[in-house]
Amino acid sequence: MLCGIAVSLFDCSAAGASCSAAAPQTIRIGTSSTELILSVEGGRLYQNWLGPKLCDEQDLPYVQRPGYRSRNGTYLKRSREVAACSGSEDYFEPAWGIVHPDGNRTTYFYFQKIERRPLLDAQGRRCGEQVDILLADKVYPVELTLHYQCWEEEDVFKLWSELRNGAQEPIVLTAFNSTMLYFDAAKYYLTQFSSDWAAEARMSTTELSYGKKVVDTKLGSRANLFREPFFEIGFDREPCEDAGTVLLGEISWPGNWRYTLEVDNNNVLCVLPGINPAASDYTLAPGQVFATPEFVFTLSYEGVGEGSRKLHRWARDYEIKDGHGARLSLLNNWENTYFNFDQNKLAQCMREARDLGVDLFLLDDGWFGNGKDARSSDKAGLGDWEVNRKKLPNGIPGLCAEAQTAGVKFGIWIEPEMVNPQSKLFREHPDWVIMQPDREPYYYRNQLVLDLANPQVQDYVYGVVKGIMDENPSIAFFKWDCNSPITNIYSPYEGPLQGNMYIDHARGVLSVMRRCAESWPSVPMMLCSGGGGRCDYASLQYFTEFWCSDNTDPLERLYIQWGFSQFFPAKAMCAHVTSWNRATSVKFRTDVASMCKLGFDIGLADLSEDELQYCREAVANWKRLAPAILDGDQYRLVSPYESNHMAVNYVSADGASAVLFAYDLHPRYSEPLLRVKLRGLDPQARYLVKEINLMPGSRSGLAEDGLVLSGDYLMKVGLGAFTGAQCHSRVIELECVR
Ligand code: GLA
Numbered sequence: 001m002l003c004g005i006a007v008s009l010f011d012c013s014a015a016g017a018s019c020s021a022a023a024p025q026t027i028r029i030g031t032s033s034t035e036l037i038l039s040v041e042g043g044r045l046y047q048n049w050l051g052p053k054l055c056d057e058q059d060l061p062y063v064q065r066p067g068y069r070s071r072n073g074t075y076l077k078r079s080r081e082v083a084a085c086s087g088s089e090d091y092f093e094p095a096w097g098i099v100h101p102d103g104n105r106t107t108y109f110y111f112q113k114i115e116r117r118p119l120l121d122a123q124g125r126r127c128g129e130q131v132d133i134l135l136a137d138k139v140y141p142v143e144l145t146l147h148y149q150c151w152e153e154e155d156v157f158k159l160w161s162e163l164r165n166g167a168q169e170p171i172v173l174t175a176f177n178s179t180m181l182y183f184d185a186a187k188y189y190l191t192q193f194s195s196d197w198a199a200e201a202r203m204s205t206t207e208l209s210y211g212k213k214v215v216d217t218k219l220g221s222r223a224n225l226f227r228e229p230f231f232e233i234g235f236d237r238e239p240c241e242d243a244g245t246v247l248l249g250e251i252s253w254p255g256n257w258r259y260t261l262e263v264d265n266n267n268v269l270c271v272l273p274g275i276n277p278a279a280s281d282y283t284l285a286p287g288q289v290f291a292t293p294e295f296v297f298t299l300s301y302e303g304v305g306e307g308s309r310k311l312h313r314w315a316r317d318y319e320i321k322d323g324h325g326a327r328l329s330l331l332n333n334w335e336n337t338y339f340n341f342d343q344n345k346l347a348q349c350m351r352e353a354r355d356l357g358v359d360l361f362l363l364d365d366g367w368f369g370n371g372k373d374a375r376s377s378d379k380a381g382l383g384d385w386e387v388n389r390k391k392l393p394n395g396i397p398g399l400c401a402e403a404q405t406a407g408v409k410f411g412i413w414i415e416p417e418m419v420n421p422q423s424k425l426f427r428e429h430p431d432w433v434i435m436q437p438d439r440e441p442y443y444y445r446n447q448l449v450l451d452l453a454n455p456q457v458q459d460y461v462y463g464v465v466k467g468i469m470d471e472n473p474s475i476a477f478f479k480w481d482c483n484s485p486i487t488n489i490y491s492p493y494e495g496p497l498q499g500n501m502y503i504d505h506a507r508g509v510l511s512v513m514r515r516c517a518e519s520w521p522s523v524p525m526m527l528c529s530g531g532g533g534r535c536d537y538a539s540l541q542y543f544t545e546f547w548c549s550d551n552t553d554p555l556e557r558l559y560i561q562w563g564f565s566q567f568f569p570a571k572a573m574c575a576h577v578t579s580w581n582r583a584t585s586v587k588f589r590t591d592v593a594s595m596c597k598l599g600f601d602i603g604l605a606d607l608s609e610d611e612l613q614y615c616r617e618a619v620a621n622w623k624r625l626a627p628a629i630l631d632g633d634q635y636r637l638v639s640p641y642e643s644n645h646m647a648v649n650y651v652s653a654d655g656a657s658a659v660l661f662a663y664d665l666h667p668r669y670s671e672p673l674l675r676v677k678l679r680g681l682d683p684q685a686r687y688l689v690k691e692i693n694l695m696p697g698s699r700s701g702l703a704e705d706g707l708v709l710s711g712d713y714l715m716k717v718g719l720g721a722f723t724g725a726q727c728h729s730r731v732i733e734l735e736c737v738r
Pocket residue numbers: 334364365413481483528529530531547550
């Protein structure tokens with residue numbers, strides 16, 4: 001979880017905190033290898049540097065703002081300001097747009113004070129620093145606090161801002177970026193991640209030239225359906241796995257986000273991440289504070305792979321729910337039964353889960369709604385979280401009892417933010433639904449989005465989880481789905497302040513998630529959104545994992561997992577073995593899912609006896625190798641985007657175990673097969689090379705199988721792990737024998 005903040009904002013009495021109202025010449029904010037240097041000039045705050053940490057304090061006066069060199073000393077006064085606002089001397093994209101009560105749109109922020117305090121980990125040890133800088137306008141009573149959290153070892157920064165309206169009347173916000181960061185390089189390359197249902201996290205790279213590149217979402221909920229809230233920027237060269245300077249950034253927000261990348265007349269790049277202001281001119285009441293989402297980033301000087309590993313460690317140590325905890329392997333019934341099940345069928349699934357050796361049976365959609373509102377398809381029942389008595393006469397307690405008999409844990413699917421018009425909830429509370437009062441409604445998956453800006457609706461959604469947990473304290477897992485964007489855009493709760501809707505909605509969603517995580521801290525929860533339509537670090541503070549995609553075709557999954565792995569650790573990424581692309585072997589499908597949090601969504605009747613035996617063994621291997629796969633360092637070795645193969649290896653934190661996953665996708669006829677050079681091993685140590693996850697009766701064809709080789713050899717010479725076969729996989733364990 002988050003590092004605890006020792007004291008409240010600007011409380012300088014607390015131990016370890018230091019506070020100053022005197023404007024410092026330079027402000028250094030940083031981690032073990034990266035730093036941001038700010039300066040105060042004429043009371044205004046500017047960025048002088050963001051890059052590798054500078055070693056010699058005496059050099060600092062000579063560090064000049066990005067782009068300064070080409071201006072012959074006549075640079076625009078405001079240039080590289082840290083919190084530039086609309087209506088000031090800036091002619092580029094501002095961080096903030098503020099309309100004051102008299103209609104004036106200018107704001108100039110001046111330094112007021114700075115406070116530094118240690119960031120503490122869960123054990124109370126210092127893991128970094130938080131720096132808060134207070135700025136204020138001199139003419140209008142608005143204050144802006146810039147927050148910087150920096151994790152020393154992990155090299156991760158989290159930046160956000162809070163704007164306070166000190167006026168007696170409301171102000172209107174028209175732009176609200178979390179931060180603005182400037183970079184100075186010859187060339188900039190953006191790697192972005194497009195998305196769609198069953199096509200999540202697709203990577204493409206483009207050079208940024210003069211002007212703005214804006215990537216955003218306006219979907220409100222299921223917000224990442226078309227694009228992901230994270231990106232990479234390669235400086236001087238395209239982002240590359242093992243070399244070069246690269247920024248990896250993520251906007252922690254489940255609603256409408258936007259990132260703007262602007263290259264100016266001096267070829268300086270400004271990165272502005274935040275909430276999308278589209279249809280969101282936000283009215284901020286007197287005395288209220290507007291907090292932006294957090295922007296999480298790291299700078300790597302050794303390519304994307306190193307940046308990803310830093311983010312993975314940070315996410316497990318400080319961000320995702322139960323980041324150090326174990327993860328439950330599971331059997332899901334969605335693709336096996338869809339809506340067509342009863343208690344007996346589910347009891348059978350639970351026995352199958354046991355037979356497979358997984359920890360948990362997960363009951364998916366279709367267990368609720370009664371009579372004409374029964375959930376027998378996606379057309380009815382959402383919102384009515386009462387068990388369907390016809391399908392499940394003994395209710396959820398009956399299923400919990402069946403799970404106990406079968407010897408597995410029990411988990412359940414919910415989609416509590418949504419409602420079908422065909423439901424009791426909709427008939428009783430039409431005012432709880434985002435919907436146009438006077439227009440013909442349109443639907444996405446036959447459903448509507450509940451108005452989560454409304455605290456009553458938030459209580460209702462929290463109550464869905466509470467109701468299930470109160471009745472069934474043994475429930476061991478939730479899958480929390482969110483299948484629709486916001487449609488029929490009108491919030492009955494916001495009334496005339498419709499500009500606040502998208503932002504208050506996202507805040508409402510996060511608030512309910514937080515309450516649930518606080519109430520049931522040890523219950524793992526999977527974030528799902530019609531596949532991977534919601535995956536951001538704000539939500540993942542309250543979830544142990546997310547469902548990457550409904551697309552479980554193993555070939556497609558290799559790309560999807562490659563994409564998400566740039567930002568998220570394997571233990572947060574759920575991957576299931578299903579019947580998608582039956583042309584591939586069960587072994588291939590399982591080996592692909594074994595790279596992440598392993599699950600199955602298949603009936604055992606679909607497996608031969610050999611395949612079942614293979615799966616049991618694969619589950620046991622995955623559990624044994626969890627310290628490497630789930631909690632170790634990941635090295636992406638061979639990209640499916642750049643070859644007809646893919647390879648990734650993991651190394652446990654203690655170095656005792658490592659595992660290589662090698663896949664042949666569509667090799668060409670007589671294609672030269674390159675050896676796979678591993679990474680992250682101890683060059684001095686010796687490793688027993690053993691191919692695992694073999695089908696019963698088959699022997700390893702790996703030339704090095706059974707050999708003991710040094711880390712040095714494995715990293716320099718590598719293994720002949722690839723073959724010329726189509727859709728072929730190898731899982732190779734490397735046991736450290738010292
Ligand atoms: C979404 C999820 C699926 C499944 C269905 C149930 O599409 O991504 O995994 O839970 O909803 O309706």
